[in-house]
Amino acid sequence: MLNRKGRRWGADACVVGFSGGGVGAEFGDPLRERMVVPSLKLQDLIEEIRGAKTQAQEREVIQKECAHIRASFRDGDPVHRHRQLAKLLYVHMLGYPAHFGQMECLKLIASSRFTDKRVGYLGAMLLLDERHDAHLLITNSIKNDLSQGIQPVQGLALCTLSTMGSAEMCRDLAPEVEKLLLQPSPYVRKKAILTAVHMIRKVPELSSVFLPPCAQLLHERHHGILLGTITLITELCERSPAALRHFRKVVPQLVHILRTLVTMGYSTEHSISGVSDPFLQVQILRLLRILGRNHEESSETMNDLLAQVATNTDTSRNAGNAVLFETVLTIMDIRSAAGLRVLAVNILGRFLLNSDRNIRYVALTSLLRLVQSDHSAVQRHRPTVVECLRETDASLSRRALELSLALVNSSNVRAMMQELQAFLESCPPDLRADCASGILLAAERFAPTKRWHIDTILHVLTTAGTHVRDDAVANLTQLIGGAQELHAYSVRRLYNALAEDISQQPLVQVAAWCIGEYGDLLLAGNCEEIEPLQVDEEEVLALLEKVLQSHMSLPATRGYALTALMKLSTRLCGDNKAAILEKMPLVERDGPQADEEAKESKEAAQLSEAAPVPTEPQASQLLDLLDLLDGASGDVQHPPPLDPSPGGALIHLLDLPCVPPPPAPIPDLKVFEREGVQLNLSFIRPPENPALLLITVTATNFSEGDVTHFICQAAVPKSLQLQLQAPSGNTVPARGGLPITQLFRILNPNKAPLRLKLRLTYDHFHQSVQEIFEVNNLPVESWQ
Amino acid sequence: MIKFFLMVNKQGQTRLSKYYEHVDINKRTLLETEVIKSCLSRSNEQCSFIEYKDFKLIYRQYAALFIVVGVNDTENEMAIYEFIHNFVEVLDEYFSRVSELDVSFFNTVFHGTWQMHSGPYQTRSCSVTQAGVQRCDHGSLHPGSPGLK
Numbered sequence: 001m002l003n004r005k006g007r008r009w010g011a012d013a014c015v016v017g018f019s020g021g022g023v024g025a026e027f028g029d030p031l032r033e034r035m036v037v038p039s040l041k042l043q044d045l046i047e048e049i050r051g052a053k054t055q056a057q058e059r060e061v062i063q064k065e066c067a068h069i070r071a072s073f074r075d076g077d078p079v080h081r082h083r084q085l086a087k088l089l090y091v092h093m094l095g096y097p098a099h100f101g102q103m104e105c106l107k108l109i110a111s112s113r114f115t116d117k118r119v120g121y122l123g124a125m126l127l128l129d130e131r132h133d134a135h136l137l138i139t140n141s142i143k144n145d146l147s148q149g150i151q152p153v154q155g156l157a158l159c160t161l162s163t164m165g166s167a168e169m170c171r172d173l174a175p176e177v178e179k180l181l182l183q184p185s186p187y188v189r190k191k192a193i194l195t196a197v198h199m200i201r202k203v204p205e206l207s208s209v210f211l212p213p214c215a216q217l218l219h220e221r222h223h224g225i226l227l228g229t230i231t232l233i234t235e236l237c238e239r240s241p242a243a244l245r246h247f248r249k250v251v252p253q254l255v256h257i258l259r260t261l262v263t264m265g266y267s268t269e270h271s272i273s274g275v276s277d278p279f280l281q282v283q284i285l286r287l288l289r290i291l292g293r294n295h296e297e298s299s300e301t302m303n304d305l306l307a308q309v310a311t312n313t314d315t316s317r318n319a320g321n322a323v324l325f326e327t328v329l330t331i332m333d334i335r336s337a338a339g340l341r342v343l344a345v346n347i348l349g350r351f352l353l354n355s356d357r358n359i360r361y362v363a364l365t366s367l368l369r370l371v372q373s374d375h376s377a378v379q380r381h382r383p384t385v386v387e388c389l390r391e392t393d394a395s396l397s398r399r400a401l402e403l404s405l406a407l408v409n410s411s412n413v414r415a416m417m418q419e420l421q422a423f424l425e426s427c428p429p430d431l432r433a434d435c436a437s438g439i440l441l442a443a444e445r446f447a448p449t450k451r452w453h454i455d456t457i458l459h460v461l462t463t464a465g466t467h468v469r470d471d472a473v474a475n476l477t478q479l480i481g482g483a484q485e486l487h488a489y490s491v492r493r494l495y496n497a498l499a500e501d502i503s504q505q506p507l508v509q510v511a512a513w514c515i516g517e518y519g520d521l522l523l524a525g526n527c528e529e530i531e532p533l534q535v536d537e538e539e540v541l542a543l544l545e546k547v548l549q550s551h552m553s554l555p556a557t558r559g560y561a562l563t564a565l566m567k568l569s570t571r572l573c574g575d576n577k578a579a580i581l582e583k584m585p586l587v588e589r590d591g592p593q594a595d596e597e598a599k600e601s602k603e604a605a606q607l608s609e610a611a612p613v614p615t616e617p618q619a620s621q622l623l624d625l626l627d628l629l630d631g632a633s634g635d636v637q638h639p640p641p642l643d644p645s646p647g648g649a650l651i652h653l654l655d656l657p658c659v660p661p662p663p664a665p666i667p668d669l670k671v672f673e674r675e676g677v678q679l680n681l682s683f684i685r686p687p688e689n690p691a692l693l694l695i696t697v698t699a700t701n702f703s704e705g706d707v708t709h710f711i712c713q714a715a716v717p718k719s720l721q722l723q724l725q726a727p728s729g730n731t732v733p734a735r736g737g738l739p740i741t742q743l744f745r746i747l748n749p750n751k752a753p754l755r756l757k758l759r760l761t762y763d764h765f766h767q768s769v770q771e772i773f774e775v776n777n778l779p780v781e782s783w784q
Numbered sequence: 785m786i787k788f789f790l791m792v793n794k795q796g797q798t799r800l801s802k803y804y805e806h807v808d809i810n811k812r813t814l815l816e817t818e819v820i821k822s823c824l825s826r827s828n829e830q831c832s833f834i835e836y837k838d839f840k841l842i843y844r845q846y847a848a849l850f851i852v853v854g855v856n857d858t859e860n861e862m863a864i865y866e867f868i869h870n871f872v873e874v875l876d877e878y879f880s881r882v883s884e885l886d887v888s889f890f891n892t893v894f895h896g897t898w899q900m901h902s903g904p905y906q907t908r909s910c911s912v913t914q915a916g917v918q919r920c921d922h923g924s925l926h927p928g929s930p931g932l933k
Contacts, residue, residue: 092809093801094798095798095810097809129806131806279870318865319866321862325862326860329860357830359862362833362862393826393829393830395831395834396831
């Protein structure tokens with residue numbers, strides 16, 4: 001072990017002999033005397049740390065010093081112990097570990113010198129806390145110090161106790177603290193009162209010990225003691241209803257104290273900017289609030305005083321405003337006279353007009369609390385609140401938003417919505433979701449007309465579509481469905497909105513639904529409320545197809561688009577161009593309908609999740625529509641069960657095959673089996689695209705254990721192109737649970753022989769399985 | 785209730801920190817950097833109250849030093865705002881024109897001033913006078929201060 005000058009430290013025996021400290025140690029060994037080097041003063045250490053240019057340098061300096069400190073602690077040098085600990089505390093404040101100083105704190109506290117005690121107690125406050133058992137060791141020292149009668153020492157001890165005293169310590173030391181409450185010196189009494197507050201928080205049963213002295217303490221004139229006592233009473237009242245009832249008796253006395261404060265002339269000792277002891281005033285007001293809540297009698301006693309404080313406080317500086325604010329809070333909370341409440345709201349209104357943003361912030365917060373109980377009073381300040389929406393300050397605009405939403409009622413809804421919508425366009429992203437849902441809720445409650453309602457929702461969806469809640473879509477569709485007269489209007493507007501932008505998912509979903517439902521109205525082309533627009537079937541279909549193909553569309557959105565296409569297939573019966581017909585090899589009964597199916601079946605084949613044909617009864621019943629909606633939007637992975645209905649024009653749909661029959665069906669192939677897990681391939685050659693081969697890979701599990709983390713990869717020869725679609729999942733439950741399906745698209749323009757190599761990885765029976773194999777016996781029809 | 789009291793300079797160096805609830809030491813540095821970031825990102829025209837996680841931060845800037853107090857929502861924000869200024873005025877009296885340098889070097893004194901309002905309850909009656917300064921002395925590191933023993 002080397003000291004700072006590089007000299008070898010003494011033999012281990014020396015160090016062992018002097019560990020644990022003690023007054024005699026430093027004079028013992030001549031060897032050690034020679035080796036003692038003056039340790040760094042705290043100032044010097046701070047200089048060194050400030051001199052470090054980089055974080056690494058600073059860490060080096062600190063680590064070196066900590067090593068010295070540790071060595072010094074080990075040697076038990078009592079003379080410089082306090083200095084070492086002070087340095088350690090500084091280092092601790094910078095964020096470095098300092099737990100090895102804990103024991104030193106105890107030794108310093110036990111010493112008789114004041115300098116030692118001071119640093120020791122400071123260290124105890126910072127380093128010890130009730131999670132370490134060591135803290136109990138200072139209980140005895142504190143007890144001694146408290147009874148010694150030296151004021152600064154008592155002060156230190158009380159401070160430490162109130163900062164880190166645990167429940168056991170509090171119980172042990174409560175009698176001492178109680179004695180100190182009635183001592184003559186205000187310096188110690190103040191601290192004793194605060195320590196009592198802390199004790200009550202830790203050990204509520206001690207309330208009985210500290211309750212009796214309070215009444216006497218209230219008669220003191222010293223501000224510090226008064227302030228402490230009021231805090232103590234507040235704490236007692238908050239914890240026990242019995243104490244609350246007990247202290248209602250002192251309300252007249254509190255009123256008297258506050259009145260004296262307010263009417264007292266200018267006193268230099270306790271005033272800040274002309275307001276006498278605002279801290280004491282605020283504290284008294286807070287206590288009055290607690291005592292007056294739900295209690296008629298106390299509230300009446302306070303009424304005059306509150307009015308007086310409210311009108312007489314000088315509000316040119318922050319101190320006065322703080323007192324006024326507390327007064328307003330108290331008025332609002334107790335059973336105050338009506339006139340007083342109006343006064344409070346007016347004060348808050350005045351605050352709102354103040355140029356100081358702090359004051360506006362507290363005003364907005366308080367008005368929000370008031371708006372439930374005094375709605376009409378707050379309404380008067382609506383214009384100012386709306387002004388605050390335009391603030392650039394994030395805290396203020398958030399408060400203003402909440403308050404504005406609370407102020408919307410049926411008479412001002414149009415104006416407010418305009419403001420809120422303007423705000424939505426420009427507000428910061430974290431407020432968007434709240435704003436959007438707030439607008440939608442308000443619109444729902446207070447919409448003057450359905451058309452306005454639809455317009456509002458549409459606007460919200462276009463501006464902030466990604467931030468709305470999930471049920472907004474369902475709500476809007478229900479709303480539109482119920483407004484018979486507005487179908488044409490809605491579908492036109494939604495179509496226009498969709499044509500502009502297909503990225504906002506809720507908007508796309510609603511628009512797709514609407515187009516599906518009311519496509520005929522859209523194509524009919526006339527609507528009184530907006531300018532006529534000629535819309536072609538093809539455009540509509542192209543748009544829906546674009547939605548289906550877009551990578552931005554969620555599966556739910558695709559479901560909506562598919563459903564819309566299917567509905568259109570029953571509702572549209574215009575004439576089609578020959579080109580569309582050509583694609584279809586088989587022409588069944590009605591050309592257009594079959595055409596729609598071919599289109600939609602192509603889409604179906606291309607999607608990894610195959611949605612079957614959910615049939616639906618003919619149009620108008622809203623409930624059925626909603627069922628369909630739930631089915632389509634809810635879970636496209638697990639399609640709703642088919643409900644065959646004998647409904648009129650739809651039987652032909654059922655008769656028509658979903659997928660046009662391939663020229664000759666290619667048999668399925670089982671390619672893999674292991675311990676009950678099977679892999680099957682099924683092949684489809686779409687007739688309109690001879691180079692394309694679609695392979696559906698199905699993984700089934702008949703074993704007793706689940707298959708998880710299933711991944712299937714494939715490789716084909718270079719002349720072919722392979723595209724893997726996403727699988728339907730990666731878990732196959734045991735005993736014939738839902739299989740995983742995955743679609744492979746293979747393009748083989750040159751009709752090269754098909755070879756396929758598969759790689760499977762999955763977990764089964766708690767083992768990971770990996771299989772690589774080539775598929776033999778591929779049917780010739782798959783590539784010829 | 786006051787949760788913590790910080791004095792951090794613009795570069796993010798903590799000059800003084802006092803936590804009234806136990807916070808792990810590595811979480812403290814994180815908290816301090818986040819707090820100073822949110823304070824620095826605000827301009828002079830914005831209000832001094834920031835909502836941060838489940839605290840409210842009330843801050844005041846003095847030259848290059850930010851004094852930030854974290855409270856829960858039972859506190860009167862403006863009273864705390866006043867309290868911060870009160871604190872600075874006491875220090876000013878004690879050091880005669882206190883500066884950041886004083887804070888760095890005499891931070892143990894500052895911890896001593898906590899004895900003015902022990903515990904998380906702000907109890908400072910607003911003695912911005914010799915009374916407050918005297919109490920500072922009791923906590924100072926200078927040996928041989930008046931009024932001891």
